[in-house]
Amino acid sequence: MKLYSISIKNLLRHKLRTFLLLFVLVLAIFTFVVLITISRVVNENFAKQLDEYGANILVTPKSNSLSITYGGMMISSVEYEKNELREDDILKIRTIKNRENISVVSPKLIGIVKVNVGSNSLMKSAIICGVNFESEFKLKKWWKILGRKPSGKDEVVIGSEVARSFNLKIGDVVNIEAQVFKVSGILEETGSQDDLMIFADLRSVQDLLKKHGTITLAEVAALCYNCPVEEIVRQISDVLPNAKVTAIKQLVESRMEVMHRFGKFSFGISGIILLISALIIFTNILASVNERTKEIGILRTIGYKQNHIMRVILTEILVISFVSGLLGYLLGWGVSMIVSPILSGTTNVKVSFDWILFILSIFISLGIGIIAGIYPATKASKIDPIVALRAL
Incomplete structure (x- = not known):
């Protein structure tokens, strides 16, 4: 049996655990996308209003x-x-x-x-x-x-x-x-x-x-x-060489400072949520590895090597992470289209599909999965098959 087949079957067999990991990571990516998208849209709309509000x-x-x-x-x-x-x-x-x-x-x-x-x-x-x-x-x-x-x-x-x-x-x-x-x-x-x-x-x-x-x-x-x-x-x-053209720097700088604060706030909240999600995923995968000691011991006994076990665990994590990144972005994009006009106070707001943010969401999801899963996968690959079989 191919390694990725084992990973997929494990995900389907442990539906509750798979759903929990998906839910946590989808929620993290969803929150990240919503905060970043709404922050960008509201900032641009707010900036336009500020720019139109005086010289x-x-x-x-x-x-x-x-x-x-x-x-x-x-x-x-x-x-x-x-x-x-x-x-x-x-x-x-x-x-x-x-x-x-x-x-x-x-x-x-x-x-x-x-x-x-x-x-x-x-x-x-x-x-x-x-x-x-x-x-x-x-x-x-x-x-x-x-x-x-x-x-x-x-x-x-x-x-x-x-x-x-x-x-x-x-x-x-x-x-x-x-x-x-x-x-x-x-x-x-x-x-x-x-x-x-x-x-x-x-x-x-x-x-x-x-x-x-x-x-x-x-x-x-x-x-x-x-x-x-x-x-x-x-x-x-x-175009006016005989004129002195001056930016009212204090006003411009105050406008840009407002925009930067919005951006920093969004990135800060997103970072905290992603970190918490990584910790939750780490503890769940580690608990899963401990629960599957017997299963891993059997695989080692029938000839699977340490790197095979590690690849099985990481494949499960990558599949969950990829699906989470995809669903998280799509849900976040959809909610942003609904919420942005409300927060901006105008219906003239367009939230277009952002390919850069889409790809970034998937990479962040994969990154969280790998970082959170590398230690549990390594631990699983080092399980002594003899000790595992004794527990049967």
Whole structure:
């Protein structure tokens, strides 16, 4: 009788033990696959949401003197009269190699204007920021507005501090550089420089400041979960040689740190479960060898050598390990397809068949089986047939 036939018959004869070993190893591989797959899918989805939640790249003129802070970065003085970026130049950002990774480009023109309210002839200075409202609201999804978004060029959104300083309410009329604007919305307090600004249409601000076609800076939201943001910065710098392109490193690093923590957690839990499974398999195989002392003694008596006995035991383990790896991955993949959309909070999640993870699962299962079974198999091969037969 061939050795592998003996192994298969032993597995079929000891159904309960075979089922227990299969169950333990399938559960371990299943857990490993589910954790890794869900971690990857949720991380990617979370990273996309983070990347879409604000700018991570700032584009400013190269030669400007810096004097005020915007979004955690220093920008040029609002009183300068030259060296602004051209609005047309910003369009080049959409031509870079990784343009698919560019989510939002929001150009801005910032300046100091004279403001008075109603019949009050007292003029006060304020900071105005010309923006493309569609891009700005897409960039700053955390903005909460009392009122509504501007629907025309003569409407503005004001920060909470501006509203308090000028005693403005929704619907009030404000004179900016002798031009009339209506307050359509007031930003809820953000704790940032946005509280101190008046936000108006970019074209209107360019007309007010007589700086047609120019901007102070551009904020860029780049999807960097699968592309290094430094590479996007380099590509933008290449197409805008007269601009200073800077990654907001603190934000990028915090995003990547969140992703790394998710990955470490998943691998850590998976490692612990696989280790526990290996110990359970080891103890079960060792107990099985002790129970089969008589059987092994008979095989040795009829001519089977030590390496034959070892091969029989290891073949049983490898068969169980291979089947466990196969079933564990398929079950894990199926459950991941169900659970991932729930954990991601969106139905737009695709969990594709991962051949690398599939092969890795089988190899891990085989590795656990071999590591857990090598000592029991060696012990079985060294059983003295005479001692074993005496126990009959």
